[in-house]
Amino acid sequence: MSGMKPGELLGLTAACRRMYESGLVTGALGGVGVRVSSGDVMVSRAGSRLGFLQDTDMILMNGVRQQPDGKREGYTRDAGIFKAVLAVRKEAGSVIRIQSPYATALAHRGRKAMEKSQGLMEDLGGVVFVPFYRQGTAGLAGAVAEALRDNRIAIVEGQGPVLWGIDIEDAVDQAEALETTAKVIFLLNGGNGAG
Secondary structure, three states: OOOOOHHHHHHHHHHHHHHHHOOOOEOOEOEEEEEOOOOOEEEEEOOOOHHHOOHHHEEEOOOOOEOOOOOEOOEOOOHHHHHHHHHHOOOOOEEEEOOOHHHHHHHHHOHHHHHOOHHHHHHHOOEEEEOOOOOOOHHHHHHHHHHOOOOOEEEEOOOEEEEEEOOHHHHHHHHHHHHHHHHHHHHHOOOOOOO
16 A cells, blocks of 8 residues: 555554453444654545455555446545644544544534533643634644644534544543543433533
């Protein structure tokens, strides 16, 4: 695969499987963007099942990759976010979008619920709330990139979290910590997360 070495693909596949097995992504929900050793940015294609990732599920950001069956598959709708965050966070090697139950529920509860729980999130490297933008838009990509300029996690209103890591494993570690924290927030608030 152009841009990604076999070892990088194995590491990415294992991390995506871990995301799936821990409930951070399910079915075709969620996405990943990685900076590979060649310097290229690769993203998951639309409809990829991250828990069962194959090399054909990753696309170079500089074009739409021709699939073995001849179909042309496009980027995930979060590709703009991944590219924008990797541009502003030079130390980042990976950006992920998760659809885990508790963190996504927290995104739907809104800014106030998150602000009331800041103390529980202080060890996550900076968590910021991003107001709603339509998915797949340049506005959302720009807002998330700006929010992640000084933070590790952006929780997008009504959509869910976007996180960056030094590498894919670091990003998954952050996602697992966020999901556990979000679960504690809901448990402490009688299951409704309202605080």
